[in-house]
Amino acid sequence: MQKRAIFGGKTLPYLLLLPQLFVVGVFFYWPASQAVWQSFLLEDAFGLNTSFVWFENYKELFADAGYYRTMLTTGVFAIMVAGLSLSLALLLAVQADKSIHGAGVYKTLLIWPYAVAPAVAGVLWIFMFQPSLGVIAHAMRNFGIDWNPLLNGNDALLLVVMASTWKQISYNFLFFLAGLQSIPRAVIEAAAIDGASRTRRFWTIILPLLSPTVFFLVVVNIVYVFFDTFGIIDAMTQGGPSKATETLVYKVFFDGRLGGNLGSSAAQSVILMVMVVALTAVQFRFIERKVAY
Amino acid sequence: MASVELTNIKKVYPGNVEAVRDVSLTVPNGSFTVLLGPSGCGKSTLLRMIAGLETITSGTCKIGERVVNEIEPAERDIAMVFQNYALYPHMSVYDNMAYGLKNRGTPKSEIEKRVREAAALLAIEDYLTRKPRALSGGQRQRVAMGRAIVREPQVFLFDEPLSNLDAKLRVTMRLEIKRLHNRLNATSIFVTHDQVEAMTLADQVVVMNAGKIEQIGAPGEVYKHPASRFVASFIGAPAMNLMPGRIAEAGSVETPGGKLPFDAKRFSASGEVEVGIRPEDIRTADGANGVPFKAELVEELGATRLLHGNFGTTPIIVAIPASGTQYESKEVRLTVDPAAVHLFDRTTGRSLAR
Amino acid sequence: MVEHRGWSRYIPYLVLSLGVAIVAFPVYLCFVGSTHPQDVIANGNMPITPGPLFFETYYKTLFVGSSGSTREPVSTMLLNSFIMASMIAIGKIAISIISAYSVVYFKFPFRMAAFWLIFVTLMLPVEVRIYPTYKIASDLHLLDSYAGLTIPLIASATATLFFRQFFLTIPDELVEASKLDGAGPLRFFWDTVLPLSRTNIAALFVILFIYGWNQYLWPILITTRDDMQTIVIGIKKMIVTADALTEWNVVLATAMLAMLPPVMVVILMQRWFVKGLVETEK
Ligand SMILES: Nc1ncnc2c1ncn2[C@@H]1O[C@H](COP(=O)(O)OP(=O)(O)O)[C@@H](O)[C@H]1O
Ligand SMILES: [Mg+2]
Numbered sequence: 001m002q003k004r005a006i007f008g009g010k011t012l013p014y015l016l017l018l019p020q021l022f023v024v025g026v027f028f029y030w031p032a033s034q035a036v037w038q039s040f041l042l043e044d045a046f047g048l049n050t051s052f053v054w055f056e057n058y059k060e061l062f063a064d065a066g067y068y069r070t071m072l073t074t075g076v077f078a079i080m081v082a083g084l085s086l087s088l089a090l091l092l093a094v095q096a097d098k099s100i101h102g103a104g105v106y107k108t109l110l111i112w113p114y115a116v117a118p119a120v121a122g123v124l125w126i127f128m129f130q131p132s133l134g135v136i137a138h139a140m141r142n143f144g145i146d147w148n149p150l151l152n153g154n155d156a157l158l159l160v161v162m163a164s165t166w167k168q169i170s171y172n173f174l175f176f177l178a179g180l181q182s183i184p185r186a187v188i189e190a191a192a193i194d195g196a197s198r199t200r201r202f203w204t205i206i207l208p209l210l211s212p213t214v215f216f217l218v219v220v221n222i223v224y225v226f227f228d229t230f231g232i233i234d235a236m237t238q239g240g241p242s243k244a245t246e247t248l249v250y251k252v253f254f255d256g257r258l259g260g261n262l263g264s265s266a267a268q269s270v271i272l273m274v275m276v277v278a279l280t281a282v283q284f285r286f287i288e289r290k291v292a293y
Numbered sequence: 294m295a296s297v298e299l300t301n302i303k304k305v306y307p308g309n310v311e312a313v314r315d316v317s318l319t320v321p322n323g324s325f326t327v328l329l330g331p332s333g334c335g336k337s338t339l340l341r342m343i344a345g346l347e348t349i350t351s352g353t354c355k356i357g358e359r360v361v362n363e364i365e366p367a368e369r370d371i372a373m374v375f376q377n378y379a380l381y382p383h384m385s386v387y388d389n390m391a392y393g394l395k396n397r398g399t400p401k402s403e404i405e406k407r408v409r410e411a412a413a414l415l416a417i418e419d420y421l422t423r424k425p426r427a428l429s430g431g432q433r434q435r436v437a438m439g440r441a442i443v444r445e446p447q448v449f450l451f452d453e454p455l456s457n458l459d460a461k462l463r464v465t466m467r468l469e470i471k472r473l474h475n476r477l478n479a480t481s482i483f484v485t486h487d488q489v490e491a492m493t494l495a496d497q498v499v500v501m502n503a504g505k506i507e508q509i510g511a512p513g514e515v516y517k518h519p520a521s522r523f524v525a526s527f528i529g530a531p532a533m534n535l536m537p538g539r540i541a542e543a544g545s546v547e548t549p550g551g552k553l554p555f556d557a558k559r560f561s562a563s564g565e566v567e568v569g570i571r572p573e574d575i576r577t578a579d580g581a582n583g584v585p586f587k588a589e590l591v592e593e594l595g596a597t598r599l600l601h602g603n604f605g606t607t608p609i610i611v612a613i614p615a616s617g618t619q620y621e622s623k624e625v626r627l628t629v630d631p632a633a634v635h636l637f638d639r640t641t642g643r644s645l646a647r
Numbered sequence: 648m649v650e651h652r653g654w655s656r657y658i659p660y661l662v663l664s665l666g667v668a669i670v671a672f673p674v675y676l677c678f679v680g681s682t683h684p685q686d687v688i689a690n691g692n693m694p695i696t697p698g699p700l701f702f703e704t705y706y707k708t709l710f711v712g713s714s715g716s717t718r719e720p721v722s723t724m725l726l727n728s729f730i731m732a733s734m735i736a737i738g739k740i741a742i743s744i745i746s747a748y749s750v751v752y753f754k755f756p757f758r759m760a761a762f763w764l765i766f767v768t769l770m771l772p773v774e775v776r777i778y779p780t781y782k783i784a785s786d787l788h789l790l791d792s793y794a795g796l797t798i799p800l801i802a803s804a805t806a807t808l809f810f811r812q813f814f815l816t817i818p819d820e821l822v823e824a825s826k827l828d829g830a831g832p833l834r835f836f837w838d839t840v841l842p843l844s845r846t847n848i849a850a851l852f853v854i855l856f857i858y859g860w861n862q863y864l865w866p867i868l869i870t871t872r873d874d875m876q877t878i879v880i881g882i883k884k885m886i887v888t889a890d891a892l893t894e895w896n897v898v899l900a901t902a903m904l905a906m907l908p909p910v911m912v913v914i915l916m917q918r919w920f921v922k923g924l925v926e927t928e929k
Contacts, residue, residue, distance in 0.1 A: 002751060005819040005822040006753060006822075009753060014755070016746060016748060019746075020746040020803075020807070021746075021761060021764060023798060023799070024764060024768055026783065027783065028771050030783060031780040031782075032775070032776045034776075034779035034782070035775070035776050088666070092662065092663060095659035095662045096659070100660065106666075106667065108914055108917060109671070111917070112913050113670055114857070114924075115861075116909070116910065117861035117863065118863060119883050120879060120882060121673075123886065124673040124674065124676075124902060125673060126886075127673075127676065127899065128673060133690070133691040134691075135693060227772050230864055234863070234867075235883050235886070252777065262778060266778070266779075269777070272775045276771070276772065280769055344827065345826075367827060367828070367830075371827070373823070373824070375820040375823070378820075379818060379820035381838075381839055383842040383843055392830075393827070396829035396830055
């Protein structure tokens with residue numbers, strides 16, 4: 001945790017910490033505590049009167065079918081993105097890990113979408129699938145597929161999932177590749193000599209040794225869907241049509257916008273905080289495991 | 294140059310680890326003193342207290358005429374060579390050596406002069422612009438010494454500086470350090486767990502065990518007249534044979550292998566004692582005299598051979614010059630020069646020498 | 648390595664090429680769109696090969712701006728994005744490296760408390776405290792300013808942990824040698840720690856620059872003036888929802904320009920990018 005050799009000094013260590021603690025205090029702890037406080041308040045329609053209502057905002061939330069629907073949407077969204085992007089990335093990483101020519105070039109060509117802003121990714125995909133002008137939307141119509149993400153909720157969700165998956169593959173690919181490369185070659189060769197077929201080697205040797213990476217990425221992908229897809233959704237669907245693509249974070253933003261329902265928005269924030277704490281805890285438990293591995 | 298004087302030095306680490314207990318020691322001006330002892334006995338701690346890298350729990354440390362307990366390491370006028378060299382990886386060899394002088398505001402021309410001199414002395418002039426990672430282990434070691442030399446300190450401190458080198462290089466660098474000391478005559482304190490290093494380099498060996506000093510003496514002295522059972526078994530390879538004994542009559546001790554005469558002028562002993570005999574002090578004899586011994590195992594070391602067997606009921610090692618004689622499973626007789634028999638107190642382990 | 652034999656040795660090339668193609672296709676189409684006239688795109692029959700208007704569209708986008716709601720030329724937005732991303736990256740690195748230095752190399756009351764205060768912010772992403780943070784920024788008159796765009800995002804538990812981890816690998820003897828060489832804490836930091844951290848700083852910079860460039864929710868709230876917009880929000884505002892009024896060629900050119908800097912950073916500094924990404928997750 002600390003060095004054997006340390007410096008003396010009474011004020012210097014505090015001075016060095018000051019900038020970070022200042023930002024953290026003013027822009028993290030203070031607003032977070034405000035969010036908690038606001039979640040217990042109710043404002044009247046004109047924002048003139050506020051009253052302390054204890055858990056009223058939470059009760060209302062949990063009595064609201066819409067909130068459960070948003071939760072379900074977020075869950076489905078997370079499962080689809082994690083499932084799709086993890087399996088595609090693993091497929092690509094396994095191929096890139098083989099001794100092939102130009103492995104480095106393929107790697108470069110696969111990782112850059114990480115750098116694309118979520119909102120921009122949203123624009124790219126809406127442009128392809130926009131019913132009236134999208135090239136792919138046209139092609140689908142020619143094949144007789146009925147497709148309209150502007151009206152059909154499932155189509156919209158699928159579209160958002162595709163854009164989110166597209167952006168996340170590069171991240172998962174990179175970590176899978178690193179994980180694969182850290183598996184000792186000798187282990188795989190030993191399995192080959194033991195007569196395990198290529199497929200068998202994958203399922204019985206490679207995947208188990210890769211499981212820490214898989215667990216880690218599942219958590220990261222869930223966090224990604226929760227928070228980082230905000231820009232994708234806002235650029236593509238604004239949560240619609242009729243809330244079919246509204247995630248928990250998007251709802252916080254939407255409900256509190258223009259001072260709409262700040263109390264409810266704050267209560268949702270607090271619930272999200274609890275979820276982040278849980279996810280972080282899982283992640284750190286996992287890291288401990290990784291160290292022990 | 295300056296002497297170093299430690300009086301009743303103690304070091305207690307957090308968690309009540311007593312690393313050094315009540316050590317008093319004088320390192321004379323210009324001497325080469327080696328702190329020798331097994332790993333964990335507190336050598337580094339003692340050295341680092343002299344350097345000012347650890348606070349002294351109690352006692353005083355004087356360098357020259359100055360008590361330095363409360364003085365910053367940089368102001369103690371000492372230089373240190375670390376086991377892993379601790380060279381600044383991002384600086385050239387030249388800058389590594391010059392850094393300390395720069396921080397002290399030494400004029401550029403003076404720095405240049407001293408660095409060149411030290412580099413010439415250590416034969417590293419050709420590497421002055423290189424980074425440490427482009428050097429071999431031995432070269433890094435030289436740079437670390439150069440960094441110490443340019444400072445022209447009162448005292449040089451070395452913490453196992455040769456341990457990271459391979460066996461051959463270690464011998465070369467050992468000689469190099471000896472040569473340097475002969476030339477610079479700087480007061481040096483050198484920590485090692487390697488007795489060969491200690492014996493070859495030191496003019497004063499300080500044998501330490503469990504945070505305490507066991508013996509201070511010249512290399513020959515600690516070998517010939519070990520002050521305790523610990524020193525006796527720590528110094529010398531293979532280690533001294535130890536066995537229980539009883540003084541039955543003046544000048545002779547009863548051991549599991551039989552009666553052995555000892556030098557009654559050196560030892561005043563009676564009753565139960567611990568007897569120590571170095572493997573190289575035992576001789577084989579053909580006649581009927583001596584203790585019967587059968588070698589169960591013979592190790593050939595080239596110039597010498599080691600016979601393993603039982604001296605009565607105690608397993609011992611005998612070191613004899615190599616010869617054509619066949620010893621395996623053959624009964625021979627062993628004789629011991631009375632002057633080579635050491636006696637120790639059975640409970641305290643201290644030597645019973647007068 | 649166990650080699651493939653026979654025809655199956657071409658499988659990796661096939662799969663990877665397909666992957667690359669799928670990943671690149673949306674961007675290719677975006678580029679194609681940015682070179683066709685607006686009406687060709689709008690009527691839904693855009694060819695999938697580049698059109699004739701590359702220079703015209705990009706010139707208009709960069710220096711004139713879309714004729715829709717947002718009139719600001721994209722070059723201004725690019726500049727804003729660049730300033731914001733650089734300030735966030737440099738600011739995060741600066742305050743994190745000194746906090747990590749403090750926590751690792753000093754012993755003082757409340758050291759662990761300070762460390763935990765920073766650490767826990769991992770669990771408070773901007774999304775969960777968005778309106779109160781906005782309120783504070785507005786109370787501090789930070790709206791529509793670079794300070795407002797960056798300072799609230801500048802704390803970083805990740806970067807602090809990353810530097811702390813690295814400092815713990817610097818041998819103790821290096822500090823001790825520095826002490827003997829007469830260097831105090833600030834000099835040791837400047838002369839030794841900072842130079843040794845170079846590659847780590849570079850790796851972190853790449854990651855944080857991308858992070859800053861791609862910010863969305865916070866800039867949308869904190870900027871109201873068009874000339875303070877970053878390119879990522881500018882592009883969103885150019886899309887008039889479900890409307891033929893959207894100048895798609897300009898939108899797509901803007902998207903290309905918005906992707907170019909961070910993607911180039913990833914490709915040109917790939918080694919540092921990978922290092923930053925993999926090691927900050929530890
Ligand atoms: N920083 C420390 N904190 C607690 N105990 C320590 C510390 N440094 C050394 N020790 C303990 O003090 C004893 C002596 O250590 P040291 O002086 O390094 O031994 P040597 O150099 O002789 O091998 C050991 O038992 C070691 O575990
Ligand atoms: Mg030591």
